[in-house]
Amino acid sequence: MANTSKFNRTDVLTKASTLFWGKGFAGTSIRDIQDTVNMRPGSLYATFGSKEGLFKEALTSYTNQMSGSLDHCIGQVENPIEGLKSFVSFIIIDSQQNNPSGICMLYKASGEFMGENQPLFDFSQSLIQQFEKRVIGIFTDAKQLNFLDKNFDEANAGQQFIIQFTGLRNYFNGRNDPKLAHKLIEKMFTQLQQ
């Protein structure tokens, strides 16, 4: 006893997150989204409540996509740190050109909302924290698999990783130099395991 939705929620969120990622929250209009996901405002608002609600789901979708990509890289090899490295290479070298922005959407969002929109800032930050914990967990796994010393400080390595990864993404936003990128990624992982 009803009509059924005609859109694919996952597909809509992927397209919306691509838009938001590239143009930012303030820079993306509901009409931009309408045109891209082929939904009328009524449907959009019935489904996501507001522009902010849609953004939250789009950011979560982005994070899940990243997380899935990281999981995939880790699953391919024995040493989790090798997986982490290939993830970084994939992001910095391979996908930079196709992405709507060279900057991680989480940091772009966090940067846009700080001091302007506390709830959305907090939401972005919580996803960032989540990612840092995931990375620390990877170092813990590597340690248990004897790829790292028993007294290796994985919390510190997690911090260093986030800082360097973020820095690298910013650095290669607009720059295209795979050879240099490869060199800097090698250096990054050497420092992490020093």
Add this chain to the structure above:
Amino acid sequence: MANTSKFNRTDVLTKASTLFWGKGFAGTSIRDIQDTVNMRPGSLYATFGSKEGLFKEALTSYTNQMSGSLDHCIGQVENPIEGLKSFVSFIIIDSQQNNPSGICMLYKASGEFMGENQPLFDFSQSLIQQFEKRVIGIFTDAKQLNFLDKNFDEANAGQQFIIQFTGLRNYFNGRNDPKLAHKLIEKMFTQLQQ
């Protein structure tokens, strides 16, 4: 034979750059600026031409302010690298709370304009490149003053510096932990000179 301007251009640009830095280009309206700098749209447009023109000058003003702060830090000590370190500490630890954003305005701008506004993206990138060259110059100075080895690679150190500095600013956007920040800055400079 004329009327004279009543506003202080430097003051207006400082206030405008604070606004733009915090809220972003798209998130800042001309009316926001009107209210903050106390100028009517006619005067603003006669002076700066457009919102984009004003932004360019505001971004330049921000860069000059940063540059001046760096020069000041370097001038205080013998070893330019010590000066560079105190500049980083000043930005990350001391001024983070008072700033409208924890993220460098240059990177925030570059991130916002990429793929959306090529001229403004290029403009931001050129200022970023300029800053990297300035940092490399500091390492060169330190080398000539015998604070660094004769075969120290200053171009590589400049890259590493930019990456870590950017990463740290992002990391401490929203986080407030001066002790951790100090620890990570020490680590950063150890790695740079290794």
Add this chain to the structure above:
DNA sequence: TTTGATTTTGAACGATCGCTCAAGTTATTA
């Protein structure tokens, strides 16, 4: 004090913003 070049003012333009909702459409159940 008058003149005239320059600056400031602020109402208002058309476009676009986020968002609403009554009307229309669609699929399921009775």
Add this chain to the structure above:
DNA sequence: TAATAACTTGAGCGATCGTTCAAAATCAAA
């Protein structure tokens, strides 16, 4: 097939956007 609940549509709301420009105000030179 008729009834009904769920979903989609799109015109249009009031607010705000970047920008313009004629009129008013201002100050230096004549």
